[in-house]
Amino acid sequence: MSIQSYKQNPKLANDYEAIIIGSGIGGLTLAALLAKEGKKVLVLERHYTAGGFTHIFKRRGYEWDVGIHYIGEMQRKNSVLRKLFDYISDNNLEWADMGDVYDIIVIGDKKYEFTKGTQNLKKQLKSYFPEEAEGIEKYFNLIFEATKHSQSFFMDKALPPIMSKMAGSFMRKKYLKFAEQTTYSVLKSCTQNEELIKVLTGQYGDYGLPPKQSSFAMHCAVVRHYLSGGSFPVGGSGEILKTIAPVIAKAGGTILTNAEVDEVLIENNKAVGVKMKDGKTINAPKTISSAGYINTIKYLLPNAISNKYKLKENLSKLKHSAAHLGLYIGLNGTPSELNLPKHNLWIYPDDADHDTCVTRFLEDTNNEFPVVYVSFPASKDPKWNERYPNKSTIDIITIIPYKTFEKWKDERWMKRGDEYENLKEHFAQRLLKVLFKHIPNLEKHIDCYELSTPLSTQHFVNYEKGEIYGIDHSPSRFKQNYLRPHTPIKNFYLTGQDVVTAGIGGAMFGGVLTFSAMTKKNILPKVMKS
Numbered sequence: 469m470s471i472q473s474y475k476q477n478p479k480l481a482n483d484y485e486a487i488i489i490g491s492g493i494g495g496l497t498l499a500a501l502l503a504k505e506g507k508k509v510l511v512l513e514r515h516y517t518a519g520g521f522t523h524i525f526k527r528r529g530y531e532w533d534v535g536i537h538y539i540g541e542m543q544r545k546n547s548v549l550r551k552l553f554d555y556i557s558d559n560n561l562e563w564a565d566m567g568d569v570y571d572i573i574v575i576g577d578k579k580y581e582f583t584k585g586t587q588n589l590k591k592q593l594k595s596y597f598p599e600e601a602e603g604i605e606k607y608f609n610l611i612f613e614a615t616k617h618s619q620s621f622f623m624d625k626a627l628p629p630i631m632s633k634m635a636g637s638f639m640r641k642k643y644l645k646f647a648e649q650t651t652y653s654v655l656k657s658c659t660q661n662e663e664l665i666k667v668l669t670g671q672y673g674d675y676g677l678p679p680k681q682s683s684f685a686m687h688c689a690v691v692r693h694y695l696s697g698g699s700f701p702v703g704g705s706g707e708i709l710k711t712i713a714p715v716i717a718k719a720g721g722t723i724l725t726n727a728e729v730d731e732v733l734i735e736n737n738k739a740v741g742v743k744m745k746d747g748k749t750i751n752a753p754k755t756i757s758s759a760g761y762i763n764t765i766k767y768l769l770p771n772a773i774s775n776k777y778k779l780k781e782n783l784s785k786l787k788h789s790a791a792h793l794g795l796y797i798g799l800n801g802t803p804s805e806l807n808l809p810k811h812n813l814w815i816y817p818d819d820a821d822h823d824t825c826v827t828r829f830l831e832d833t834n835n836e837f838p839v840v841y842v843s844f845p846a847s848k849d850p851k852w853n854e855r856y857p858n859k860s861t862i863d864i865i866t867i868i869p870y871k872t873f874e875k876w877k878d879e880r881w882m883k884r885g886d887e888y889e890n891l892k893e894h895f896a897q898r899l900l901k902v903l904f905k906h907i908p909n910l911e912k913h914i915d916c917y918e919l920s921t922p923l924s925t926q927h928f929v930n931y932e933k934g935e936i937y938g939i940d941h942s943p944s945r946f947k948q949n950y951l952r953p954h955t956p957i958k959n960f961y962l963t964g965q966d967v968v969t970a971g972i973g974g975a976m977f978g979g980v981l982t983f984s985a986m987t988k989k990n991i992l993p994k995v996m997k998s
């Protein structure tokens with residue numbers, strides 16, 4: 469069996485060629501790429517279920533996705549990301565198109581549709597802001613210009629350190645020119661219209677930082693990613709793990725849940741395996757951490773090693789991304805009976821810009837939510853009705869300061885007491901109120917709901933401040949050259965979202981880069997030919 473639990477006496481091989489810590493899409497991508505080359509890998513996951521943010525959870529007869537609401541580029545069958553998904557799932561993962569409109573930005577009473585296709589989107593935006601046609605053109609040119617230079621920036625990350633020392637600064641230079649600027653400053657060079665800026669940055673929740681704080685490179689990556697529309701896995705996000713795990717198993721690999729790694733074992737500056745939380749050790753010639761940079765440096769490497777290489781000094785240059793609340797709602801009725809759309813809603817206050825809204829909410833959470841993101845997964849999955857007849861689900865997400873829930877951080881999951889539950893209920897009611905304001909007919913169909921807090925993210929996916937997207941995507945992040953697969957320790961590598969950027973695509977490219985760093989092979993030509 470390819471997925472086993474560490475608690476249940478798993479049958480392990482004694483000759484794994486690599487150990488990957490963390491079974492998120494970054495770790496799974498790397499594991500599958502290695503497996504396709506015949507390598508037997510062991511993926512260790514501390515949660516009781518595998519998949520990282522791609523995991524689903526089931527309760528009260530419903531199923532909810534945690535960290536996937538839409539993925540771009542899947543309808544372009546020859547896009548690198550689509551080919552990569554096809555390759556690591558042996559073509560077994562199918563994608564459902566979300567239709568012509570993938571996002572709607574709601575600002576007060578106004579609605580702005582993001583339509584599939586660059587030309588369509590441009591046209592749509594120009595119809596909302598006819599006097600800004602020139603600025604909109606300039607904006608799209610900048611998006612494509614930045615994207616063009618991203619390839620060599622990220623390719624540098626896979627180079628051996630010595631080669632990167634020689635060629636790296638040249639390879640990074642052009643992209644860094646964009647990455648070093650905030651989204652807002654670049655947009656200001658295109659238009660003075662603040663409403664247009666607010667609309668163009670209406671997907672900022674996809675990377676968690678408002679325009680005056682985020683890097684323009686991250687903004688570009690997200691906008692461009694969705695230009696050809698949004699897609700959702702047929703059968704739900706759980707299909708991602710279901711289709712990739714057999715590929716890993718075919719080469720003799722294993723995914724182990726309930727398997728928390730305590731420390732990476734290092735001898736003579738070489739990684740030789742891991743020590744598990746229960747003290748047992750597992751050895752392999754190569755070890756890779758997909759558990760996030762901060763986790764890895766702070767908790768998984770022995771102190772003597774991180775001190776030797778001054779790795780903890782890097783942490784002071786990084787910030788956690790925002791924490792979030794997730795409201796998972798179950799409804800009576802099919803998506804079509806309830807008239808649920810496939811597109812997402814991004815609901816914003818209309819009295820201030822994004823940065824002001826975020827700042828005032830982080831200072832006082834009684835202020836209006838700076839963003840309320842609403843996704844309708846049941847209507848996105850064409851197999852939903854056969855899997856969950858007469859039911860629907862909705863996910864709502866907003867930002868929340870970690871400190872709002874921090875005082876319960878040492879309490880056990882489900883046992884955090886009445887005060888915690890009451891605070892959750894307070895936020896759940898406020899989020900429901902926003903939903904009902906925009907889609908009033910849903911109120912009578914609500915069957916159940918459950919709110920996740922930053923402590924849920926901490927508990928299930930091990931992000932210490934409940935951060936939603938790993939390291940935040942400020943201009944400074946892109947200058948941190950150590951966010952790359954190679955580490956100063958021989959045979960020890962990093963992968964996943966912190967190596968590239970957040971997002972399923974970003975984390976998967978993390979897997980691709982780490983594969984290249986480990987094997988000195990560029991796998992993409994093979995992926996594209998497959």
Ligand SMILES: Cc1cc2nc3c(=O)[nH]c(=O)nc-3n(C[C@H](O)[C@H](O)[C@H](O)COP(=O)(O)OP(=O)(O)OC[C@H]3O[C@@H](n4cnc5c(N)ncnc54)[C@H](O)[C@@H]3O)c2cc1C
Pocket residue numbers: 489490491492493494495512513514515519520521522534535536537538539727728729730758759760763792794865928929930936937963964965966969970971972973975
């Ligand atoms: C609410 C939310 C919505 C999102 N929506 C989208 C979306 O619609 N589209 C999109 O493209 N992206 C979305 N994302 C982002 C995307 O899900 C992530 O960027 C991506 O999944 C990260 O993958 P990863 O493999 O780097 O890390 P993760 O998925 O976080 O995996 C890391 C894994 O490491 C494990 N781990 C940590 N420490 C240890 C240890 N000591 N031992 C063993 N295992 C350990 C964790 O339990 C976890 O499973 C969303 C994220 C969130 C949180």
